[in-house]
Amino acid sequence: LVSKPVLDMVRADAEKIDVGKQRCNHTLPQQKINDMLVTLAKQGKRVLRLKGGDPFIFGRGGEELDQLAEAGIPFQVVPGITAASGCASYAGIPLTHRDYSQSVKFITGHLKNNTCELPWDEFVHLNQTLVFYMGLTGLPLISEQLIQHGMSVDMPVALISKGTTPEQKVVTGTLMTISGLVASADISAPTLIIIGEVVKLREKLNWLE
Amino acid sequence: LVSKPVLDMVRADAEKIDVGKQRCNHTLPQQKINDMLVTLAKQGKRVLRLKGGDPFIFGRGGEELDQLAEAGIPFQVVPGITAASGCASYAGIPLTHRDYSQSVKFITGHLKNNTCELPWDEFVHLNQTLVFYMGLTGLPLISEQLIQHGMSVDMPVALISKGTTPEQKVVTGTLMTISGLVASADISAPTLIIIGEVVKLREKLNWLE
Numbered sequence: 001l002v003s004k005p006v007l008d009m010v011r012a013d014a015e016k017i018d019v020g021k022q023r024c025n026h027t028l029p030q031q032k033i034n035d036m037l038v039t040l041a042k043q044g045k046r047v048l049r050l051k052g053g054d055p056f057i058f059g060r061g062g063e064e065l066d067q068l069a070e071a072g073i074p075f076q077v078v079p080g081i082t083a084a085s086g087c088a089s090y091a092g093i094p095l096t097h098r099d100y101s102q103s104v105k106f107i108t109g110h111l112k113n114n115t116c117e118l119p120w121d122e123f124v125h126l127n128q129t130l131v132f133y134m135g136l137t138g139l140p141l142i143s144e145q146l147i148q149h150g151m152s153v154d155m156p157v158a159l160i161s162k163g164t165t166p167e168q169k170v171v172t173g174t175l176m177t178i179s180g181l182v183a184s185a186d187i188s189a190p191t192l193i194i195i196g197e198v199v200k201l202r203e204k205l206n207w208l209e
Numbered sequence: 210l211v212s213k214p215v216l217d218m219v220r221a222d223a224e225k226i227d228v229g230k231q232r233c234n235h236t237l238p239q240q241k242i243n244d245m246l247v248t249l250a251k252q253g254k255r256v257l258r259l260k261g262g263d264p265f266i267f268g269r270g271g272e273e274l275d276q277l278a279e280a281g282i283p284f285q286v287v288p289g290i291t292a293a294s295g296c297a298s299y300a301g302i303p304l305t306h307r308d309y310s311q312s313v314k315f316i317t318g319h320l321k322n323n324t325c326e327l328p329w330d331e332f333v334h335l336n337q338t339l340v341f342y343m344g345l346t347g348l349p350l351i352s353e354q355l356i357q358h359g360m361s362v363d364m365p366v367a368l369i370s371k372g373t374t375p376e377q378k379v380v381t382g383t384l385m386t387i388s389g390l391v392a393s394a395d396i397s398a399p400t401l402i403i404i405g406e407v408v409k410l411r412e413k414l415n416w417l418e
Contacts, residue, residue, distance in 0.1 A: 054290075054294045054298075055298070055303075056294065056297045056298060056302070056303040056304045056305070057294065057304050057305055057313060058305050059305075060307070061303055062303030062305075062306040062407070062410055062414065063306065063307060065301075065303075065413075065414050065416075066410070066413060066414070069413040069414060070413075074416065075416055076416055077298040077299070077301070077416060078298065079290050079294040079295045079297070079298035079299075079373075080290065080294065081263075081288050081289065081290055081294075082291070082294055085263045085265065085266065085288040085289065085290075085291060086288045088265045088288070089263075089264070089265060089286040089287065089288035090286070090288075092274075092286070093265070094264075094265040094270055094271030094274075095265045095266050096265070096266055096267050096268075096271075096315075096317070097271040097272065098269070098272060102316070102317055103314060103315060103316040103317070104266060104314070104315050105312060105313070105314040105315075105337075106305075106312060106313050106314075106315075107311070107312040108305070108311055108312070119334050122331050122334055125328050125331055128314075164288075198271070201271055201275070204274075204275060204278045204279075205271065205274050205275070205278060207274075207283065207284055207285055207286065
């Protein structure tokens, strides 16, 4: 998730370890990453854990630091631009707006066992924006559940693929149409889904394309 | 909200205009700012609108751009680190965590006429983190309403004043105690309020102090 121009800024003599995770193979690698941070630090090394986005928003930063704290290893945290902010800016979709949305909610779309264990009732409230991180696989289920729980079938939805990169693609539609539109577009992860009236503002504010 | 070291990076021959807003005097200045952006751009100037945080999360960026779009003025948007990410990092409070919170919601705490027109029912759901922007004045009301709507009186709360700056102050308590604790501390705006089980992680992860 970290681009080459950013990696090129790392000092030349640093040892680089790629701990990139595959979407369907999460659990073991995360524990291994936590252990590796502790092990390397205990060897006296100065360790930088570089992440895309913000470490404290679906970034597992809390878990990694928890283990460092347990091991008595000092650390610092540098905040980052979370995917929702980056994608929203480059897609021309304000996440909040006085006229349309007074709150914004970030949810992980990485649904456990593809089930519907989310508080769907909560999500259908007006004047808020919903942002699903990693929701591509779950998109048909997410749309279906939101409609079933009372959200309008016409609610605008945007799916942003590889947001903020030169390969960014944005597909917009409604709760009813988005799954079909995405299926016929050539879309790949990572993706971010924005649901709410603010998506309509993209018609005016899409400055990138 | 933008610090001097950042302002010092602005090119020396740029004309700087301070449009900083007072908390209780919002409406007119915002329209004036929108107009000024259009006027200056129409004079052929290259205009940078510099904001603290992210322009699309309670940043009024959408409104400013709306007016630029209406006037046919081209623009770009650069995302920023929103206050929730910055304050969370420097207070040692992960906004999401596998064990405590699978979603995070950003809400403006700048309550209209100090009334309770917020969907309080929604906020009391488990396993989510609530972040109120600009909630210092509304804090007693926010705590009271959340308790009335069923949130535990023991729910951990953190109030972060001047977060990410050298003057950062963090006060932690519970829904029941926080208003009293804040009143007796020397706290000033801007503030951010984080409510949720994740606040407890600060005991371990507070790396700054």
